[in-house]
Amino acid sequence: MEAVTSKPVRTNSVGGLKLSWRDHKYHRFYEVVDQLVHELQEHVWFKSGKAKRRLKGDGLEKLHYSVECLVRDCMAVVLQRKRKSEAAIRKGQYYYSSERPDQMLTYSIHIERAFEGLVELGYLEVTKLGYFDRNGRKDGTPTSRLSRYIASDRLLDLFTTEELKALPAIMPPYCDPELIRVRVKEKDENGVNRKRSVSITETSETLRMRENLGIINNALSRHWYDLEIPDDELSALQKRLADNPQNERIIRMDQRFLHRVFNDPDLQTGGRFYGGWWQNIPREYRQHLAVNGKRMVELDYSNQHPSILYAQASIVRPADCYSGVIKPPLIPDGVTAKDLRDMVKAAFNAMLNSPKPLRQAPKGVKPSKFGLKWAEVSEEIIAFHEPIAHHFYTGVGLRLQRLDSDIAEKVLLHFARSGIAVLPLHDSFLMHNGYEPSLDPVMRSAFEEVVGASPKIDRKEPDKVLLQDAADEDDPFGPVTTDDLDELLADLDVGCENRLRAFRALQRA
Known part of the structure; x- marks a missing residue:
């Protein structure tokens, strides 16, 4: 690979950790980024027939950052050469406004130079064009989809066969550049509710949060998390999640660090851990x-x-706040009591989060499945929870998220200080099963410290479900055919084991 001398030397802050751009263990990934940046600087564009002005200084650093993001996004979801999931990209110029917290991404460099240049060079392939239809749904509400792209074989050829077996593990860990983010809802020029990032004032509290996230992410960086399922099943799951029009859910195992998202500049609402x-x-x-x-x-x-809420009112809560709340006249065939409980739970939370009464069922809540109307569901929940009924339709749910995120921070910090990995899921935590006796008392202590009452803690039992057997169905990625003996042998390897071995090798580097 040709050496590149034009790349700026800098220290990259990832998830609150300081990583050397040149010398840390992910140097192979950055070698590829270096080569692509060099080719973009020299590229003769199809439309103009000449190269663009070479970037220097801050512009060159932004180009490196954009190329890193584009390559990471499409390669962190590659499990094998013939099993590529799509990455999404926002191509609207409005998204790269001056108010965007991550000022390293700009429209002129990220889209017009890096993305379009890598497409022209044959390293990226556009698979779907994005669109926005203002009246796309039957009810007249808009529909949209982000543009999608994949890594081309030319890009994959820059990595060795062994590296291709474990691409998600050799990607540098990704974390949102803003460890503390504020996202507020606003209507755009089309009248569509969108979340917009706003700046925050740095205080002793935000500095403390950033420091704590650095400790937590440092502990997470020492461990590898994976799904112990065959790669063909993982590929099918990736495709299933990527079919979301906005691509809000997708499995990218390079996303191993956490950040916090608040809903107001004063940090009184939200604050949960994401990433x-x-x-x-x-x-x-x-x-x-x-x-x-x-x-x-x-x-x-x-x-x-x-x-x-019941603890704040000094009242003992019901044993289960979602079961027995509503007794529908008749539960239709194919619908279970658990389905009813799940509907009540979703409705309960929507009623806490909404700042005003809801005239119709919120998204995802379908009372008609149980022979009910939304007004009946709302009234029954209010009646059942009469001691805390004054909190419904006040927006208190977002303020409760600040409390539950503070509880989560205490749990994560307790173990992170000992280098132990805990994976948060808002109100639940996952960790090595050998630590179960320690996790329960730490969760109790954190809850009591923040709320002033004792919690009830449940152990989640594995769901008794039969997961998709991809061998019995058509492969969503098409038939896997190759004359490459190494690739045929790679198919016999266990993907999660390859990724774990690669991660361990990097840790020893």
């Missing part, structure tokens, strides 16, 4: 999560938000 790829997997797959090749246990706070 970990394990937060995007469907519930039934959690039983296949492993840390360093070892199975994990999941403990959660039972009925967490109602528990906090």
Whole structure:
């Protein structure tokens, strides 16, 4: 690979950790980034027939950053050469406004130079064009989809056969550049509710949060988390999640660090931990999560938000705040009591989060499945929870999220200071099953410290489900055919074991 001398020397801060750009263990990834940046600087563009002005200084650093993001996004989801998942990219110029917290990404460099240049050079392939349809749905509301792209074979050829077996593990860990983010809802020029990032004032509290995230992410960086399922099943799951029009859920195992997201500049609402790829997997797959090749246990706070509200009112809460709330006249065939409980739980939370009464069922809540109307569901929940009924339709749910995120921070910090990995899922935590006796008392202590009452903690039992056997169905990625003997042998390898071995090798580097 040709040496590149034009790249700026800098220190990269990732997840609160300081990583040397040139010399840390992920140098192979950055070698590829260096080569692509060099080719972009020299590229003769199809339209103009000449090269663009070479970038220097801050512009060159932004080009490196953009190329790193583009390559990471499409390669962190590659399991094998013939099994590539799509990455999404926002191509609208409005997204790269001056108010964006991550000022390293600009439209002129990230889209017009890096993305379009790598497409022209044949390293990226566009698979779907994005669109926005203002009246796309039957009810007249907009529909949209982000543009999608994949890594081309030319890009994959820059890595060795062994590296291609474990690409997600050799990607540098990704974390949102802003460890503390504020996202507020606003209507855009089309009248569509969108979340917009706003700047925050640095205070002693935000500095403390950043420092704590550095400790937590440092502990997470020492361990490898994976799904112990065949790669063909993992590929099918990736495709299933990527089919979300906005691509909000996808498995990218380079996303191993956490950040916090608040809903107001004063940091009084929200604050939950996001960023970990394990937060995007469907519930039934959690039983296949492993840390360093070892199975994990999941403990959660039972009925967490109602528990906090009842504790603040000094009243003992019902044993289950979501069961027995509504007794429909008849549960139709194919619908279970658990389905009814799940509907009540979703409705309960929507009623806490909404700042005003809801005239119709919120998204995802379908009372008609149980022969009910939304007004009946709302009234029954209010009647059942009469001691805390004054909190419904006040938006208190987002303020409760600040409390539950502070509880989570205490749990994560307790173990992180000993270098032990804990994966948060808002009101539940996953860790090596050997630590289960320690996790329960730490969760209790954190809850009592923040709320002033004792919680009920449940152990999540594995779901008794039959996961898709990809061998019995058509492969969504098409038939896997190759004359490459090394690739045929690679198919016999176990993907999660290859990734774990690669991660361990990097840790020793």
